[in-house]
Amino acid sequence: MHRGLLRDAERGVERRATQLRVRSNAGLETMTVIDLAQAKAGREPHLSGAAVCLACKHEWVAVAPVGTVWMECPACSLERGRYLGAVNVGGDHWHCQCGNDLFRATPTGMYCPNCGEWQHGF
Numbered sequence: 685m686h687r688g689l690l691r692d693a694e695r696g697v698e699r700r701a702t703q704l705r706v707r708s709n710a711g712l713e714t715m716t717v718i719d720l721a722q723a724k725a726g727r728e729p730h731l732s733g734a735a736v737c738l739a740c741k742h743e744w745v746a747v748a749p750v751g752t753v754w755m756e757c758p759a760c761s762l763e764r765g766r767y768l769g770a771v772n773v774g775g776d777h778w779h780c781q782c783g784n785d786l787f788r789a790t791p792t793g794m795y796c797p798n799c800g801e802w803q804h805g806f
């Protein structure tokens with residue numbers, strides 16, 4: 685009778701331990717999913733800069749993955765936000781002798797839309 689009670693008690697402890705293990709595994713799986721998503725977002729190249737909402741004219745400093753065209757406005761929540769200025773990824777940039785650094789690309793090369801000179805880069 686005493687052994688029977690002991691076995692029941694042991695089984696109860698085992699059952700509780702199993703339930704705890706299942707619960708902590710479930711928590712671990714959820715954490716892994718979040719960590720992978722964060723790691724992927726961290727590896728993606730992002731741009732940041734002054735942005736304006738074309739709907740409500742609110743201005744803010746936006747951060748978004750490269751290639752994002754419309755950004756959600758933090759003021760009105762509409763996806764009508766655009767960057768205010770041109771994109772500059774940093775590093776050295778080629779300049780035409782006339783000073784222009786924006787070019788037209790054709791199948792045979794790039795030329796300066798300011799002075800017409802063909803460009804050869806660095």
Ligand SMILES: [Zn+2]
Nearest residue numbers: 737740757760
């Ligand atoms: Zn807005």
Ligand SMILES: [Zn+2]
Nearest residue numbers: 780782796799
């Ligand atoms: Zn030029």
